[in-house]
Amino acid sequence: MKSDFVDELYFSAAFPLPFRVLCLVGLGILGWATNLHGLSLWRVDAVGTLELSVTTPDGYRLRSPLPTDRRQGSWKHGQYIAGVHGPVYRVFVAYAGWTLLCWLVYRYATHGDVSLVDSFKFIPAIAALCVLTALVCPFNVLYKHERDRFLHAVHRCLFPSPHRVYFSDVVFADIFTSFAKVLGDVWLSACMLLPGGSLLSQPAQEGLSRWILPTLMSIPYAVRFRQCLVEYNAPSNESRRPLFNALKYASSFPVIYLSAAQRIVVSDVVALEGEAAASQPWHGEHQLFRLWLLAAAFNSLYSFWWDVTNDWGLELLRPRHVAPQAGHAPPPPRPLLLPRLHSRSALLKHAADDSIDDHLDAAANIDAYPRVDRRPHPYGLRSVLLFPLPVYPFAILVDLVLRLTWSAKLSSHLHSYSEGDLIIFWIELAEVVRRWMWVFLRVEWEAVKEAELREPRSPHPHSSDGRIAMDRRDSLREGIPEQEDFEMVGSDISTRASEAG
Numbered sequence: 001m002k003s004d005f006v007d008e009l010y011f012s013a014a015f016p017l018p019f020r021v022l023c024l025v026g027l028g029i030l031g032w033a034t035n036l037h038g039l040s041l042w043r044v045d046a047v048g049t050l051e052l053s054v055t056t057p058d059g060y061r062l063r064s065p066l067p068t069d070r071r072q073g074s075w076k077h078g079q080y081i082a083g084v085h086g087p088v089y090r091v092f093v094a095y096a097g098w099t100l101l102c103w104l105v106y107r108y109a110t111h112g113d114v115s116l117v118d119s120f121k122f123i124p125a126i127a128a129l130c131v132l133t134a135l136v137c138p139f140n141v142l143y144k145h146e147r148d149r150f151l152h153a154v155h156r157c158l159f160p161s162p163h164r165v166y167f168s169d170v171v172f173a174d175i176f177t178s179f180a181k182v183l184g185d186v187w188l189s190a191c192m193l194l195p196g197g198s199l200l201s202q203p204a205q206e207g208l209s210r211w212i213l214p215t216l217m218s219i220p221y222a223v224r225f226r227q228c229l230v231e232y233n234a235p236s237n238e239s240r241r242p243l244f245n246a247l248k249y250a251s252s253f254p255v256i257y258l259s260a261a262q263r264i265v266v267s268d269v270v271a272l273e274g275e276a277a278a279s280q281p282w283h284g285e286h287q288l289f290r291l292w293l294l295a296a297a298f299n300s301l302y303s304f305w306w307d308v309t310n311d312w313g314l315e316l317l318r319p320r321h322v323a324p325q326a327g328h329a330p331p332p333p334r335p336l337l338l339p340r341l342h343s344r345s346a347l348l349k350h351a352a353d354d355s356i357d358d359h360l361d362a363a364a365n366i367d368a369y370p371r372v373d374r375r376p377h378p379y380g381l382r383s384v385l386l387f388p389l390p391v392y393p394f395a396i397l398v399d400l401v402l403r404l405t406w407s408a409k410l411s412s413h414l415h416s417y418s419e420g421d422l423i424i425f426w427i428e429l430a431e432v433v434r435r436w437m438w439v440f441l442r443v444e445w446e447a448v449k450e451a452e453l454r455e456p457r458s459p460h461p462h463s464s465d466g467r468i469a470m471d472r473r474d475s476l477r478e479g480i481p482e483q484e485d486f487e488m489v490g491s492d493i494s495t496r497a498s499e500a501g
């Protein structure tokens with residue numbers, strides 16, 4: 001036990017909590033970039049489903065054409081994909097470079113000496129302060145476009161519209177819940193870096209201050225809880241599904257606050273059994289401890305069921321009498337073309353030319369759509385699978401295991417034992433990986449549902465050279481409002497145009 005304590009002490013000295021927080025944030029940025037990249041490589045329209053947009057160097061905003069046809073030379077599919085995830089990769093490289101540099105300076109200054117750790121704790125403080133300053137910097141430097149999008153997403157999540165919730169904000173807030181413990185670690189890191197604090201031990205939390213940590217950890221769940229209520233109260237909603245989804249996030253609050261109340265359990269056990277019982281993590285004889293255990297089990301299992309059944313649309317845990325939400329998708333809609341805006345020429349300048357239907361058929365070539373598996377699907381999955389078959393059972397197994405450890409991660413009283421720093425860090429890291437995996441299947445399922453419910457729609461072209469492609473603006477969900485009224489989209493159809501209808 002003493003050897004383990006020494007190992008944990010050296011771990012905290014070599015990789016203190018502030019740097020662990022910065023590391024997990026960087027992994028979150030990298031995970032988001034690889035999410036967008038991977039979905040695009042598998043021809044899942046992540047940009048359209050998440051209602052994102054891409055800005056070209058000349059100021060135009062581009063939306064993903066539906067479908068993305070890699071054979072369209074004028075669109076240059078590869079350049080488009082790089083325009084989506086490329087800036088996020090660059091943000092990660094800059095962020096990781098700065099964080100790594102500061103950590104190397106810290107390691108060089110301390111030389112692995114535990115006694116020098118607190119003397120140089122200003123180094124992680126400067127690293128974190130520079131990251132925060134760069135995030136809110138008002139000048140057009142350091143990837144301002146990406147920083148603004150992040151800050152706007154945070155603002156929409158914290159102060160959502162009372163009428164609707166964008167799917168991208170749902171995904172963002174769900175990712176935010178995986179960083180609930182990281183958010184609490186930010187508070188602990190701030191206390192460590194203040195005068196009187198130490199990087200080698202967690203700050204004492206007495207009185208009302210002991211409730212600050214669980215309150216901060218509950219913020220992401222409160223955000224998702226409110227989003228579910230907004231969806232449930234929407235005039236167009238006729239389902240109770242958002243209400244059951246809200247129950248999932250509400251079940252996290254007892255886990256968090258009953259964990260904070262375990263100090264009462266420790267006090268009662270010490271009074272009965274002596275000081276030696278305070279170091280034991282298991283107190284099954286106490287009622288509050290059993291309530292916390294019950295709340296943790298319910299939250300883990302209910303969240304796992306919701307992930308598999310509703311977020312991923314798989315049939316493994318779906319009741320037999322409930323029909324699947326998605327069956328066989330209808331054929332893709334024919335794209336409709338609008339005339340070029342501000343054109344002074346007649347709408348049909350060449351009456352004797354070939355029929356516009358020829359061009360529509362060419363634009364709606366079935367090869368442009370991602371291929372999906374519509375054969376009889378394996379037990380527990382669904383009929384439309386955009387990823388390789390082994391991905392789904394592997395994701396289910398990993399999600400179950402990590403969901404069961406997630407409630408432990410939400411329990412701040414388990415983190416009070418200094419010998420658990422390394423284990424807790426690995427649990428936090430595993431949760432980031434689980435959420436990264438979750439995003440792939442969540443966006444895929446949303447794209448499948450939209451493909452089955454999509455109505456024929458007209459694009460909104462705005463290009464000086466007459467290039468036209470389809471847009472998602474008038475899909476089932478309206479896009480996130482932007483300042484510009486129109487946007488440029490590319491296609492290889494540029495010779496003729498007709499009215500949509």
